[in-house]
Amino acid sequence: MAAMVEPDYVPGSVSVNPTNGHGLEESRHSWEKEFSMIINTFNQCPLLRQLNLTLTIHEILQKLKGMNGDHANNEKATTKLMEEWKKEDSCEEYGTERLLEMGLTEVIGLLGEWRKKMVEEEGRIEAWNLLSAIEQAAQDENMMKCVKQQLGEEYYETLDMDMKQSIDLFFWYECCMHKDQNSFKAGNTAMIALWEKQDIEGPVLLANKANATAKATLTEDKTAALEASTHGGAKMAAIAGVVFKNRDKRKEKAREKKKAYTRYMQNALKKKFRQFPDMSHNRSASHGDAAECEVDKKNPGFTNIKKNLLAAMKCPRTLEELAVLALIHQSITISYL
Template sequence: MSLCIMDLVEEGASPAKVDTIIRSVAKTLGVTITDSISSRTARRVVQQAAVASKIQAVDAVHHSAGAILSGDGTSHKGLNYESRHVHFVNPETNERQTLFLGLCLAPNHTSEEQLEGWVELIDEMHEAYMESPLGAKEPLDKREFYVKVVGMLTDHAADQKKLFSLFEKLKRSMEREVRGERVLKMVAPGEILQITIDLSAQAVEAAGGIAAWDALSNEERTRRNTELTADVIRHFGQRDFENLMPEQKAEVDFCIWCGCAMHKDLNAHKGAMAKAATYWDEKRKTPPIYLPNKDNEAASRLGNDAERARVQKISARGGIKLCELMGLLLKHKDSKRGQQERHSLYFEA
């Protein structure tokens, strides 16, 4: 019944209508229902499914050979939305699978904010997993999730390339930390103490000296001490990494960025239009007239030669401009502008 509720909500039924739909179908099939499902129950079932999906994603990634993350964002009425997915090969069926990791609001679309969103999501997923019976039976380290990531799929925007660079740096940091914890068992205590002293001195110097360190709040000092401990562990992890063969290093740090095919058709079309536009000069024929907007038309009429040349350069003409104008007229993105509703009603009639 929980699966039935989830399917109905996924297909667009509101939680308040789930009970009515089930009763209607049951009545048609001659099935008697003796209880009811409230809208609250339907919502809680969906919430439970969200938790189960996080647990599923963590379990799937940790037991796969590697995973690829992908994400995209858009804005609507001034709000930024981010959607995320994870892709992997199921080790049991050897099939490629994709899991949806949710849709969330983001304060902005900067690379740093997007990385923070990924970190928070991975933390939430592992928190849900560790609190489940599956996590109690088989605990998993969230840092291993980053190690498992071997690629990221985004669009070609500069902020996405920077996001991948930041994530790759974080992945390597997590790998060195996990590696460092593993090799610390084989390091002499005196050596660990010496490295800790050296890094502690650097941390105090970076804070502005011993007086500035002592002036830090207890929370800030605790945070920096925690980071210092991680730095010590990563130091030994990096040292162990440097002892690997070049091909082993490449395998450990393997992580690639893939760009989507967005705008490729558009770019090909624009290139073709630019080439086709040379036809008129080559054949010495009169090209289609320019169709500038009202402001550019006024500037072309009243301005000098340089202004008229600028207007011609930025104004379109011919079939591509005609298609643009017809789009604005018959399918305007603003529902209160354009003739799309009258156009639809005319053809329906």
């Protein structure tokens, strides 16, 4: 995930780093650590010291204009957290300026009211006096933060819409994965519908073992639903992914010992051949990549899934769908990447 900043000279990003965890506190801590490293490097530079230039977390947050990450919910939540952090920092800075503008009597009165409220929350003055000096100092620090926040929020409400928009401006840049998936899915759906629309026999049925056994006992509606969802190029690509690159590492390890698929393709193409696309995870362009692979395999065995794969490879309609899916991938969806 990357934080997008707006330098004075050219837009750029702070960094592109993997998160250390999926919790919001871990994500914020990671960014605090990243910003702290930038601040320390900047402030320890001898040349910048001579020029009396310093960098603060406030200056970084004010230049923070957005976050760039994937579609995961924790990344979206982190973006929201960073946006709230930026606004809180703005309000606190405005509150600090407001305190400096206030007269001494006004400041003393304001802090006196807040301190009285804080002591009451602790359970009267006796309970407050039982706190150590360090604990009281921590409470005072938190109180000052709350005072600044309130003053800053009050000042924020007095600003015009243009100023508020400038403060609140924060973009969320998502990945293009869903655009790729949706456009590919739309093309596949339109292609599947064409068989029935043109009254042409579609690709061979690729039912799993349970459905293949139970097909004879299914009702007409259920049989139609089964046939509509278990055939075609996309289904063949998914089956090929299970056979050639299974997400079960134990099964995949056994297959990797033989490397039959990779060796066959290397011998057939007379060049190095990459592994079959990963179909077991929610990856961008995986079905399109699989459609572009000319799949063949000797001695496919007699398991149901391998029978389906062999039947699909011998079905002209399925191969036609694979060709169309490859064209959709190359001419439409890949342009998003």
